[in-house]
Amino acid sequence: MKRRIWTCWFQGWDDAPEVVRRCVTSWKVLNPDWDIRCLDSVSVKKYLDLGDYIDLDRQVITAASLSDIIRILLLYEYGGVWVDATALCRMPLDRWLPDAAKSGFFAFAAPGPDRLLSSWFLAAAPGNKLVAKWAARTVRYWRDRREADNYFWFHHEFRSLCEADTKAAEEWRVVDKIGADGPHSAQSAGLYTPIQQAFDKIDWSAPVFKLTHRLDSERDHDHSVLQYLLKPYASARTPVGPTTVRNGIHNPMRFASLKVSTENLGDHIQIIASRRLLSRLDIVPELEIDRDDEIASVPQLAATSDRIGIVLNGWFKTNPSEWPPHPRLWPIFVGFHIRLFQAPTLTSPAALEYYRQYGPVGSRDKHTDALLRGYGIDSFVSQCLSIALPRRIIDSKHQTEVFIVSRDERLFQRLRSRLQSAQSILQYSGSSDFRANMERAAELLDLYQSRARLIVTSLLHCALPSIAMGIPTIVFYPLSHEELHDSDRERFSSLADLLPIYRIDDLDTVDWAPVAPDVGELKLILLDRFYELASRWRLSPRRALGPIAPASALPSP
Numbered sequence: 195m196k197r198r199i200w201t202c203w204f205q206g207w208d209d210a211p212e213v214v215r216r217c218v219t220s221w222k223v224l225n226p227d228w229d230i231r232c233l234d235s236v237s238v239k240k241y242l243d244l245g246d247y248i249d250l251d252r253q254v255i256t257a258a259s260l261s262d263i264i265r266i267l268l269l270y271e272y273g274g275v276w277v278d279a280t281a282l283c284r285m286p287l288d289r290w291l292p293d294a295a296k297s298g299f300f301a302f303a304a305p306g307p308d309r310l311l312s313s314w315f316l317a318a319a320p321g322n323k324l325v326a327k328w329a330a331r332t333v334r335y336w337r338d339r340r341e342a343d344n345y346f347w348f349h350h351e352f353r354s355l356c357e358a359d360t361k362a363a364e365e366w367r368v369v370d371k372i373g374a375d376g377p378h379s380a381q382s383a384g385l386y387t388p389i390q391q392a393f394d395k396i397d398w399s400a401p402v403f404k405l406t407h408r409l410d411s412e413r414d415h416d417h418s419v420l421q422y423l424l425k426p427y428a429s430a431r432t433p434v435g436p437t438t439v440r441n442g443i444h445n446p447m448r449f450a451s452l453k454v455s456t457e458n459l460g461d462h463i464q465i466i467a468s469r470r471l472l473s474r475l476d477i478v479p480e481l482e483i484d485r486d487d488e489i490a491s492v493p494q495l496a497a498t499s500d501r502i503g504i505v506l507n508g509w510f511k512t513n514p515s516e517w518p519p520h521p522r523l524w525p526i527f528v529g530f531h532i533r534l535f536q537a538p539t540l541t542s543p544a545a546l547e548y549y550r551q552y553g554p555v556g557s558r559d560k561h562t563d564a565l566l567r568g569y570g571i572d573s574f575v576s577q578c579l580s581i582a583l584p585r586r587i588i589d590s591k592h593q594t595e596v597f598i599v600s601r602d603e604r605l606f607q608r609l610r611s612r613l614q615s616a617q618s619i620l621q622y623s624g625s626s627d628f629r630a631n632m633e634r635a636a637e638l639l640d641l642y643q644s645r646a647r648l649i650v651t652s653l654l655h656c657a658l659p660s661i662a663m664g665i666p667t668i669v670f671y672p673l674s675h676e677e678l679h680d681s682d683r684e685r686f687s688s689l690a691d692l693l694p695i696y697r698i699d700d701l702d703t704v705d706w707a708p709v710a711p712d713v714g715e716l717k718l719i720l721l722d723r724f725y726e727l728a729s730r731w732r733l734s735p736r737r738a739l740g741p742i743a744p745a746s747a748l749p750s751p
Contacts, residue, residue: 195295195319196715198274199225199287202233202264204257204742211407213280213420216427220283223427228287229274233264235738239474240725241718242267243584247333250741254341256748260739262348263332265316270329271585272714273320278404281314281377282423285401291317294370298322302402305374309349310356310366312374314404320714321664324365326588331355333587341743345751376400385420386413450494450504450523451479455486455626458601460655461508462628462635464529467579467659468505471724476736477503482628483523490516492523503731506530507558507579514539518548526727528556528720529579532565533681541569556723560691561684574723577688580655582717582724583662586643593644599651604673608698609650612706621653648708654685661692662717666708669695 199221203210207218222230233241248255248263255263265276275287294300298319301311318325331351344350356363375382376397381404383392396419403423414420451469454461472479481494485508488494495502501522507529510517517539519525527549532540539545549555549571556576557563566573586593596616598606606618621638623631642649642660649660650668660667669689671682686695692711696704 195275195292195298195317196273197227197287198229198231198272200231200233200265200268200272200274200276201279201281202238202261203279204235204260204739206234206236207232210279211409213405213407213409213424216424217280217282217405219427221277224283224286225288235740235742236736238264238739239736240721241272243470243474244739246584247587248336250739253336253339254743254747255336256342256743256745258745258748259342259347260742262313263336265313266325266329266332266348269316269318269320270322270325271320272718273318273322273712276316277402278314280405280407282403282405283401284398284403287401290401294372296370297365297368299324299365299369301369302374302377303369303371305378306346308353309346310353311349312377312404313348315377315402320712321585321710324362327355327359327362328352330588342748345749374404377402377404379403380419380423381405383419385409386415386418388415388417389419389422390417392419447500448481448502449477449479450481450483450502452485452504452506452508453482453628454631455484455628457623457625457631458655459621459623459631459635459638460653461485462631463580463639463655463659464508464578465632466635466639467583468507468529471579471582471721472505475725475728475733477733479504485510486512487516489519489523492520495520495522505579507556509533510540511537517542518545524731525552526556526724526730527552527554528576528724528727529558530555530562530576531558531685532562533684534565535681541565546571554727556720556727559685559688561687575688576720576723577716578655578658579720579724580659581662581713582720583639583659585662585664585714589644594647595645596648596650597642597646599649599653599656601653601672605650605652605670605698608673609701612701613650616650621651621656654689657689661711661713664710666710667693668704668706668708669693670698671695673698 201218203214218232242264269276291300295317299322300317301313302315303311305312328351332348335347335351356366377400379395379397379400383395452465481502483489483492483504489510501524503524506525506527509531511533514537534541546569549566554572554574555566557566557573558576558578560575563573563575596613597619598609598613598616599619599621600606601622602620603618610616623634625631639659642665643663646665648666649656651657652670652672657667657669674682689695692713693708
C-alpha cells in the first residue's frame with residue numbers, strides 16, 4: 195500500500211468549513227510520515243486528465259459524483275488512501291490499515307442494504323484489479339450519459355460488478371470486513387448531543403469517524419459530540435491546500451512548443467506528452483519551434499521582444515550551430531537526453547552555462563543525469579515525459595492484440611515464429627511532414643491504448659508510453675551494429691530499472707507473459723518536478739474544473 199492520502203475540497207481549502215479543516219489536520223497529525231495531497235477544483239487537474247472521460251460542459255455532474263470519479267481514477271493510477279474531507283482520523287493508518295488492506299484493497303463494508311461498501315474511505319494498491327474493473331465501470335457509466343440516475347450510482351456500479359464478475363466478487367470476498375456502523379456511530383449518536391449522554395453509544399474502536407459539513411452552528415455547543423471530536427485539532431491550523439509558487443523569475447506572455455522534421459514518431463509522441471502536461475496548466479502553445487534547426491535562431495522572434503516559455507524535452511542532436519537555445523526563450527528542461535558522440539556541442543562551455551542559468555535539468559535517463567552532474571550541473575532523473583501518460587482503462591473485450599513495434603520489419607521477422615498472431619507496426623513514417631506525423635503518433639497511442647494485449651518493441655518511445663498506459667511490454671535492444679550497443683545502453687539506462695531488456699539472441703530467456711510495471715510513483719515525481727519548474731513562469735491563475743452541477747441535480751437517496 196502506498197503511504198499516500200488523497201482528499202479534495204473543490205471550493206478551495208482556504209475557505210473550507212472548520213470541520214473540514216480539522217478533519218484534514220487529524221490525518222496530518224496522526225500520520226506524519228504519509229504523503230497527504232489535498233486537492234481542489236484547480237489542483238486536481240495536475241494529476242488527472244478528466245477530459246478523457248467526462249465533459250462537464252455537456253454533462254450534469256455534481257460535486258459528489260465528480261469526487262467519486264476522481265477518487266477511483268486516482269487510486270487506480272497512483273494508489274494510496276482516499277478520504278472524504280469530512281472523515282476524521284482516530285487511529286494512525288499504520289496501526290490498522292496494512293492488515294485490513296492485505297489483499298490490496300479496503301473499504302468499510304455494508305453501510306446500507308443496497309450497498310456492499312462505503313466510498314468515503316477507500317484504500318488500494320495502484321492498478322489493483324478490483325479497482326481497475328470499478329474504474330472501467332465508472333467510465334462506461336458516464337460515457338453516453340448526461341446525468342446520474344441514482345444518488346448511490348457509484349456504489350451500485352460496484353455491486354453490479356460483483357454480481358456479474360465472479361473474479362471481482364472473490365476479490366471483494368477476501369477483503370477484511372470492517373463494518374461502516376462504527377465509523378458512522380458518532381453521527382448516529384448525534385453530533386450536537388452532549389458528549390456525556392452520547393459517549394456509550396459511540397464505537398470508540400473505530401479507526402475513522404465519518405462526519406458531515408452540513409452543520410447547524412446554532413445547535414452546536416462546547417460540550418457536543420462534534421466539539422469533543424474536533425477539539426484535539428483546534429490549534430493545529432497548518433495550511434492544507436496545494437502550494438502555488440508565485441515568485442517566479444519572469445512571466446512569459448507567450449508559449450511555444452517544439453516541432454521536428456523527423457520520420458521517427460517517437461519524437462512526436464514526446465511532443466504530444468509535453469503538450470498534454472502544458473494543457474493541465476491551461477497553456478496552449480501558439481508558436482512551434484523546430485527542435486534541430488530553429489532552437490537558437492528562432493526566426494519567429496525577429497519581430498517581437500517577448501520572452502517565450504517552452505519545454506525542452508527529448509534529444510537535440512543534429513545541428514550544433516543551433517545550441518544553446520535563443521536567449522529570449524524561457525525554458526524548463528524535463529526529459530532531456532544527451533548523446534555526446536552525435537552532439538558534443540551539448541556540453542560546450544556555453545551550453546553548460548545555459549543549463550546553470552535555467553536548471554535544474556530533468557534528465558531523461560541516468561546516463562544524462564550522471565553526465566551533467568559530472569560537469570557540476572544541478573540535475574535529476576525525470577524520465578521521459580511520456581511516462582506521465584495516463585494508465586489506460588481496462589477493456590478486456592477489445593484489448594486482445596499483440597503488436598511488434600520497431601523501425602523496420604527485422605524485429606517482426608525474428609519474432610513471428612514465437613508470436614504467430616502478432617502484427618507488425620513501424621514507428622517510422624517515411625515522411626518528414628510534421629502535421630501528418632503528429633496525427634499518426636496520436637493514432638498509434640490510441641491504437642496501443644484501445645487494442646493492445648502485449649507490445650513487443652525495440653523503441654524507447656514505444657516502450658515508455660506503453661508502460662505508462664499499463665500495457666504488458668517486452669523490450670529488446672535495437673538490432674544495431676555492435677558499436678552502437680553502448681549508446682543503446684545509455685539511452686535505455688532508466689528503462690532498464692523498470693523491466694528487463696533482452697538481446698535478440700536471448701529469446702529463450704524472455705518472459706512472454708510479462709506484467710506491466712507500476713510507474714505511478716515515477717509519474718508523481720515527474721509531475722511534481724514539472725509543475726515546480728513551471729512555477730517560475732508565474733502563470734495566471736488556472737481555470738477551475740467545471741462547471742460542477744448543484745447538489746440538487748443528483749437524485750435524492
